[in-house]
Amino acid sequence: MKVLLLQDVKTIGKKDEIHEVSDGYARNFLLPRKMAVAADAGALNVAKTKSDAKAHHAAEALAAAQALAEKIKDQTVELKAKGGAAGKLYGKITSKDVAAALSQKIGTEIDKRKVELSRDIKDFGTTECTVRLHPGVVAPFKVKVEEL
Numbered sequence: 001m002k003v004l005l006l007q008d009v010k011t012i013g014k015k016d017e018i019h020e021v022s023d024g025y026a027r028n029f030l031l032p033r034k035m036a037v038a039a040d041a042g043a044l045n046v047a048k049t050k051s052d053a054k055a056h057h058a059a060e061a062l063a064a065a066q067a068l069a070e071k072i073k074d075q076t077v078e079l080k081a082k083g084g085a086a087g088k089l090y091g092k093i094t095s096k097d098v099a100a101a102l103s104q105k106i107g108t109e110i111d112k113r114k115v116e117l118s119r120d121i122k123d124f125g126t127t128e129c130t131v132r133l134h135p136g137v138v139a140p141f142k143v144k145v146e147e148l
Helices: 023-030 041-072 096-107
Strands: 002-005 019-020 035-039 078-081 089-095 113-117 120-122 123-135 136-148
Touching: 002 023, 023 041, 041 096, 041 120, 041 123, 078 096, 089 123, 089 136, 096 113, 096 136, 120 123, 120 136
Parallel strands: 078 136
Antiparallel strands: 002 019, 002 035, 089 120, 113 123, 123 136
């Protein structure tokens, strides 16, 4: 019997997938527990609509990430920090600081967990950084640290 899964089932598959299972398993376990419905024409249409919508939203998210990557690409974010005479900072610049400055510069909120620093920023100068906006979409930019 073909069934459309309404939730993830460990031994069969993920939500909104269609699978062939034995009649007894479907009748006695999946259907009474509302884990699946019989895959009739209506259920197949619902599954197709959901998968089309999911693909559409994924394409929109990818396009938005690529547009934001073009906006960020080759930007230089300038930060000011206190430091000593030897060119070293009192502390370090974190991804939170970089994300806040980048968000302010481009006008779009950037999550600090998406900012990847090539190394700890503990001295004055320019450092290469990247922002991982979406799987496969990475935007490089520079961070310039100046004395306060």
